[in-house]
Every structure is written in structure tokens, then in C-alpha cells.
Amino acid sequence: MSDPEQDDSVPPPPWARSRRRQAPARVPLTRDRIVDAAYDVLDRDGFDRLSMRQVAGELGVAVSALYAHVASKNELLQLMYERLFREYPLPDADPEHWQEQLKEFARSGRARLLAHRDMAKVSMSGLPFTPQLFPYMERLIAIFRAAGLPPRLAATAGDLLATYTDAFVLEEQMWEDRRRTAELASWDEMRATIQGYFEELPPDRFPNLVELSADFFAENNDQRFDLGLEIILRGLASYIERPPGGAAAGDPREP
Amino acid sequence: MSDPEQDDSVPPPPWARSRRRQAPARVPLTRDRIVDAAYDVLDRDGFDRLSMRQVAGELGVAVSALYAHVASKNELLQLMYERLFREYPLPDADPEHWQEQLKEFARSGRARLLAHRDMAKVSMSGLPFTPQLFPYMERLIAIFRAAGLPPRLAATAGDLLATYTDAFVLEEQMWEDRRRTAELASWDEMRATIQGYFEELPPDRFPNLVELSADFFAENNDQRFDLGLEIILRGLASYIERPPGGAAAGDPREP
DNA sequence: CAGTCTATTGAACAGTGTTCATCTCTACGG
DNA sequence: CCGTAGAGATGAACACTGTTCAATAGACTG
Structure with a gap:
């Protein structure tokens, strides 16, 4: 599968603090699985029960393992949001x-x-x-x-x-x-x-x-x-x- | 629950502050004072640093003391919101x-x-x-x-x-x-x-x-x-x- | 097989909201 | 004037949270 995450053709916006750790950067499949699990937790338990530990538990994995693929919970939420837009229809202006x-x-x-x-x-x-x-x-x-x-x-x-x-x-x-x-x-x-x-x-x-x-x-x-x-x-x-x-x-x- | 406000216009009579060593002029904790403190914390530190402990610290009081006046953090937030509407102008429909x-x-x-x-x-x-x-x-x-x-x-x-x-x-x-x-x-x-x-x-x-x-x-x-x-x-x-x-x-x- | 590297681990840190038994102090009855 | 009831404040505790980090396990390379 292609990597929908990093779009290098567009520079990161100035407000995004590039504090993000240098990071393995090539584990897209796992990012996807984390997002999948996060969606499972969200749908089942709701937003305020959506925690990193819950997501990790859903995957049968230690919490800290998530942080090798995702810089923070905020980034995870961002990834979740971005997934919403996959396959979004983009009609030409008429x-x-x-x-x-x-x-x-x-x-x-x-x-x-x-x-x-x-x-x-x-x-x-x-x-x-x-x-x-x-x-x-x-x-x-x-x-x-x-x-x-x-x-x-x-x-x-x-x-x-x-x-x-x-x-x-x-x-x-x-x-x-x-x-x-x-x-x-x-x-x-x-x-x-x-x-x-x-x-x-x-x-x-x-x-x-x-x-x-x-x-x-x-x-x-x-x-x-x-x-x-x-x-x-x-x-x-x-x-x-x-x-x-x-x-x-x-x-x-x-x- | 009437609120005996501290009347600053008249100092407490000398016999009121009895031999008890300098009773710290203990201002009773009220919902209003808690909301005040919460606004102070919010304005200074922002929403995600607005915690019950911060508010309690602002008042120089234990966290659990807040819960005698406020059922939960959500209720506190609600009180904060409601205060916004005090003195809201309500013109008659023209x-x-x-x-x-x-x-x-x-x-x-x-x-x-x-x-x-x-x-x-x-x-x-x-x-x-x-x-x-x-x-x-x-x-x-x-x-x-x-x-x-x-x-x-x-x-x-x-x-x-x-x-x-x-x-x-x-x-x-x-x-x-x-x-x-x-x-x-x-x-x-x-x-x-x-x-x-x-x-x-x-x-x-x-x-x-x-x-x-x-x-x-x-x-x-x-x-x-x-x-x-x-x-x-x-x-x-x-x-x-x-x-x-x-x-x-x-x-x-x-x- | 040895060695590197990296993903994963478990423990720890500093917080969070909330509860509860305990203690302090104020106000009132006698 | 004292004693006491009761409200209110306390500190510790519980079960969480996001995040970090040294140490480990596992797979791949030489």
C-alpha cells in the first residue's frame, strides 16, 4: 500500500512544531493498524475513554510501543481525522x-x-x-x-x-x-x-x-x-x- | 444558601479577633470565589491546564474542599459559562x-x-x-x-x-x-x-x-x-x- | 554464527478527577 | 462560660491519564 501519511510535496506548515522525533518513519502499516484500533475504541467507548492505553490494549501491545510510530496522542487524533478524508469525492467545479x-x-x-x-x-x-x-x-x-x-x-x-x-x-x-x-x-x-x-x-x-x-x-x-x-x-x-x-x-x- | 459576603467597608471590631492567634481572616469558600479562581487559572494557563488542583492552589485550599461546593469539574465549567451571561443585554425585539x-x-x-x-x-x-x-x-x-x-x-x-x-x-x-x-x-x-x-x-x-x-x-x-x-x-x-x-x-x- | 539495530517492553514520572475517613473550627445550646 | 454538634476543610488514597527511558528481545546483515 502507498503511504498516505507523509506528503513531502508540500512543506509542513509553520505552526506545526517540528518537535516530532526523527523517528523510524517507515512503518506505515503499523500506523494504520494503530489508527484502526483507535477507531475501534472510539466507536465502542467514546471520545473521553479513548486513551493511549486503551488503544494499546486493543492491539495487545504495550503503551510505549505506540510512541515508536506516533509522536503523541494529538498526532494520533490527527491521523484519525485525516483518514476520514480518504476517498473523499472531489468533483470539478461546475x-x-x-x-x-x-x-x-x-x-x-x-x-x-x-x-x-x-x-x-x-x-x-x-x-x-x-x-x-x-x-x-x-x-x-x-x-x-x-x-x-x-x-x-x-x-x-x-x-x-x-x-x-x-x-x-x-x-x-x-x-x-x-x-x-x-x-x-x-x-x-x-x-x-x-x-x-x-x-x-x-x-x-x-x-x-x-x-x-x-x-x-x-x-x-x-x-x-x-x-x-x-x-x-x-x-x-x-x-x-x-x-x-x-x-x-x-x-x-x-x- | 445565603452568602454572607465579606463586608470590606467596615473593619472587624477588635473584640471579634479574639485571643486566638490572628485567625487568618478566613474567607469562606463559595461557588463564586471558586469560579473567580477558575477564571484566573484559565486566563493565565489556558484550558488544558485548568485543573481542580490548580484552582484549589489558586485559592490556597485543598482540592477536596472544592467538592463541597461544586459537584464536579463539569459543573464548575458550567458555572463559568453561565457567568458569561450575567448582564447580557436583552433588547426587546424590534x-x-x-x-x-x-x-x-x-x-x-x-x-x-x-x-x-x-x-x-x-x-x-x-x-x-x-x-x-x-x-x-x-x-x-x-x-x-x-x-x-x-x-x-x-x-x-x-x-x-x-x-x-x-x-x-x-x-x-x-x-x-x-x-x-x-x-x-x-x-x-x-x-x-x-x-x-x-x-x-x-x-x-x-x-x-x-x-x-x-x-x-x-x-x-x-x-x-x-x-x-x-x-x-x-x-x-x-x-x-x-x-x-x-x-x-x-x-x-x-x- | 556473531553483531548490529530496532521494535517492544515494563517501570517510572508527573499529572488528572474524584472519594472518604479524619480532624478543625465555628456557632449555638445550656 | 463551657461543651458539644455539625459544617467545612484536610490529606491521603484510588484509578486513571500522556509521556519518557533504560533495558530487553528479536530479526536481519555480514
């Missing part, structure tokens, strides 16, 4: 369908995070800003530019969209955690409980919370996600001048 | 100026988070969903409703706005952390370094990243924050039908 492309981008991002328990916590821990993700940033921004967004707006929009996705899933999985600790069986049961709680708030003090109690937790989160997404996309669309007659939008990149 | 009101709401939320180092990490740790915040949710949603947004959209919009603010500050403070560990003096220096890094990426693979290198990190984050805010507000405005003859900013597209 000016005609930029909104659909962005929706697809965000939806698949959310799906990828949802695939592993507490994954949004890993993503929100701030570590994952590595060169491995540059291709995805590049493509995402290309879509914005192709749509006709000016540079500064495209940059902000990329951030906004990625941030929205991460934060949405973080909240989703937080509720899932709460459900687990409350020992409620299904999401529906959970939803009913919370909705009932909001309904019974004093209506004189919280008229809106009472009235909208049914809307805070929709039947399925997909619709809620799409709605927030739609708000953002409409906002972005408002910046794009529609060329009369459907001709191609002006040159997306201007000096 | 349909005429809903966009300005929302901007003010988001801006002051951001300012509040920025006031303490790593505060967004606390806010994003998922704990803070307490009834103390209901008044703010209520008011926020009232603004959306007054603006004319339908219920489901208002609920989603509240989430979106709060989430955007939290996530933005989280990112901001993350970069601040990176700057600290990279031992770069100023934000400008940091910005220049990163911008230079992006500028020197291979232009054939990352044309947009190279071209927009100046736009990812604006001179000041205030503008970037306002821009994202504007995108969201424009998106929301697009759902509001413009009242006939009104000059309201309901139209997403303006000539």
Missing part, C-alpha cells in the same frame, strides 16, 4: 450547479463525521489543519469562485460551510451522548421527552420556546441540516450577480 | 431593526467569549445547556419571529447564529494558541508567516489557495466575523417577503 455541489460537499462531510461516534469532537479539537486537507479546501473554494463569488467572500464562505458542518454534527453527537447517559432507548423517545419539557415551560416567560418546542428537534436531523445549509447558500447567492440571458458568469478569478 | 439587533447579539456574544482565553473551548464542550440560558434563547428567537421568519426557520436560525459565533471564536482562539506555541510575538507576524506559507504553495495544484492567501486571514477578525454574519443574515432575509412599499432589506439581490 458553475451551473454550484449550489448542488456545495450541498453535496456538506452532506457528505456530515455523513463522514457521523460515521464514527464523537468524531466531531476530534474534528473540533482544533488539531486537524494539515496539508492533507488542502486539496479539499482548494476544491471547495474553486466551487465558490466558479459560482462567481469574489475572493474574500469565497474564503469566508469556505470557512463558514466547513464550520457549520462540524458544529452541526458536534451538536448532533452531543445529544446522542446525552441520550446514552440518560439511558433512553430511541431518538424518538429522547425527542419526545425534550419536546415535552419545552412545552411545559412557563408560557408567559418563554412564549417562543413553548411555541417552537416542536421545531427545535425535528423528526430527522437531515432536514434541519439542509435548512441551515439552505440559509447559508441563499446568503451566498445574494452576492452573485445574475448575468442577463444566462451567459457564463464573469471571469471567476480576477487579478 | 421588527424594524432585526438585522442590526442580530448583529449586535452575535457581536456581543463573540466579545464575551473573547474576553477569556480558551473560553470557546468551554462553550463547545457541550455542557452549557442550562435553563439559565433560556431567557437568551427566548429573546433571540423573538427577534427572528418579529422579523417575520416562520417557526421552523426561526428555530434553525437561532442555532445557526449561536453556533456560528461559538465556532468562529473557537477558531480564533485556536490560532491564538498556535501563535503562542510557535512563540510568535504578534498576530501580524503570525498572519504574515501563514500568508507567506500559502503564497508559496505549488500554484498548479492549489491555484485558489495561493491566490486567496491574503484573504484567509484578514487584518482583523472583526471584518471576517461580520462578513460571515452578513452571509447568514442575507440568507435569512431571503425568506422574508418584503412588505409592499417598504425599504426593508428583505430583497436578497440588490442592483
